Amino acid sequence: MTKKLIVATPSKGRLQENANAFFARAGLELTQGRGARDYRGAIAGLESVEVAYLSASEITGRLARGDVHFGVTGEDLVREEIADPGNKVELIAPLGFGHANVVVAAPQAWIDVRVMADLADIADGFRARHGRGLRVATKYINTTRRFFAQHGVGDYRIVESSGATEGAPAAGSADLIVDITTTGATLAANALKVLDDGVILRSQANLVASLGAPWSETAREAARVILSRIAAEEIARTTREVCATVALTEEGLHEAHVKFGASPRERNGETATFNCPTKQVAALADWLIGKGARNVTSAKLDYVFHAGNALWGKLAGRLD
Numbered sequence: 001m002t003k004k005l006i007v008a009t010p011s012k013g014r015l016q017e018n019a020n021a022f023f024a025r026a027g028l029e030l031t032q033g034r035g036a037r038d039y040r041g042a043i044a045g046l047e048s049v050e051v052a053y054l055s056a057s058e059i060t061g062r063l064a065r066g067d068v069h070f071g072v073t074g075e076d077l078v079r080e081e082i083a084d085p086g087n088k089v090e091l092i093a094p095l096g097f098g099h100a101n102v103v104v105a106a107p108q109a110w111i112d113v114r115v116m117a118d119l120a121d122i123a124d125g126f127r128a129r130h131g132r133g134l135r136v137a138t139k140y141i142n143t144t145r146r147f148f149a150q151h152g153v154g155d156y157r158i159v160e161s162s163g164a165t166e167g168a169p170a171a172g173s174a175d176l177i178v179d180i181t182t183t184g185a186t187l188a189a190n191a192l193k194v195l196d197d198g199v200i201l202r203s204q205a206n207l208v209a210s211l212g213a214p215w216s217e218t219a220r221e222a223a224r225v226i227l228s229r230i231a232a233e234e235i236a237r238t239t240r241e242v243c244a245t246v247a248l249t250e251e252g253l254h255e256a257h258v259k260f261g262a263s264p265r266e267r268n269g270e271t272a273t274f275n276c277p278t279k280q281v282a283a284l285a286d287w288l289i290g291k292g293a294r295n296v297t298s299a300k301l302d303y304v305f306h307a308g309n310a311l312w313g314k315l316a317g318r319l320d
């Protein structure tokens, strides 16, 4: 069996382009075989890595089985398709794309049903009136069962639906649905509304590691390298280099750290340089000007590498 690290990334759908862009930002250039139908690839310069192009759902299954080490997939799929995800996988980092909510939606015409408790209330009477229980169309079967149980809704039946779920109530094959929504356009077009407390999960794409994959020494080393690049890009994206012409004391540097999270990088007589969280740059600049700085500049960074690699640390702690 290969000792390589296997990274699974979406081969189609809305996650594909974003996933490629995510790896590219981290300086990881994914190369695919000759045609768009070649489902094996590599990462330029990393000999011990193999890339598998699969659908998001397939990636989730392989992570659960330990067939791949890393995968990019939606948290909704992880929670739905993996029993006991806490022991099977580690969600290493949310990736900031593929945002979607898994929601409970009912016909807008059901004016008396606003919250999950209303659903529990009508479920009994529903059977008396219609001679059958509520039917819920969804492909999120496990997610639905857990959420409905938490909210005390017991008298219902799931109608499995793998596409066009939003159409089920109008078509008469279900009464309500559990599905994923981003803009809400599909729900609106089908005259459905999300219950006020009916957001089951706010999902986004994650970088996920399989705890059951064969973590050979080679695979671990490749994982460490990949995660250090990803971490370096992530820190850089949320950090600015702030430079000021100002003479600061040791206490001044300390204060900048405590107040703004700015780490002093160097102090050279009249200039001080910090790595500062992007959100705090304006406040830090104000403060520096208050301390006598004539001008303050802020610049973007490409990568910020740290000797300690938090992402790898998080994963390494969970292996064997």
Ligand SMILES: Nc1ncnc2c1ncn2[C@@H]1O[C@H](COP(=O)(O)OP(=O)(O)OP(=O)(O)O)[C@@H](O)[C@H]1O
Binding pocket: 012, 013, 014, 015, 055, 056, 057, 073, 074, 075, 076, 077, 098, 099, 100, 180, 181, 182, 183, 203, 204, 205
């Ligand atoms: N509006 C959205 N609708 C569906 N999924 C979305 C949406 N936004 C983000 N996603 C994420 O993308 C994942 C994969 O959905 P997508 O439809 O792109 O591919 P797929 O489900 O593998 O393909 P298919 O729909 O053809 O089966 C979802 O599970 C979810 O995590």
Ligand SMILES: O=P(O)(O)OC[C@H]1O[C@H](OP(=O)(O)OP(=O)(O)O)[C@H](O)[C@@H]1O
Binding pocket: 162, 163, 164, 165, 166, 179, 180, 181, 182, 183, 184, 185, 186, 187
């Ligand atoms: O809230 P919105 O922005 O309208 O998006 C939600 C819709 O998008 C997805 O369907 P998709 O296009 O992936 O088709 P599918 O059901 O075949 O997966 C999802 O299943 C919803 O139907």
Ligand SMILES: [Mg+2]
Binding pocket: 013
């Ligand atoms: Mg889809």
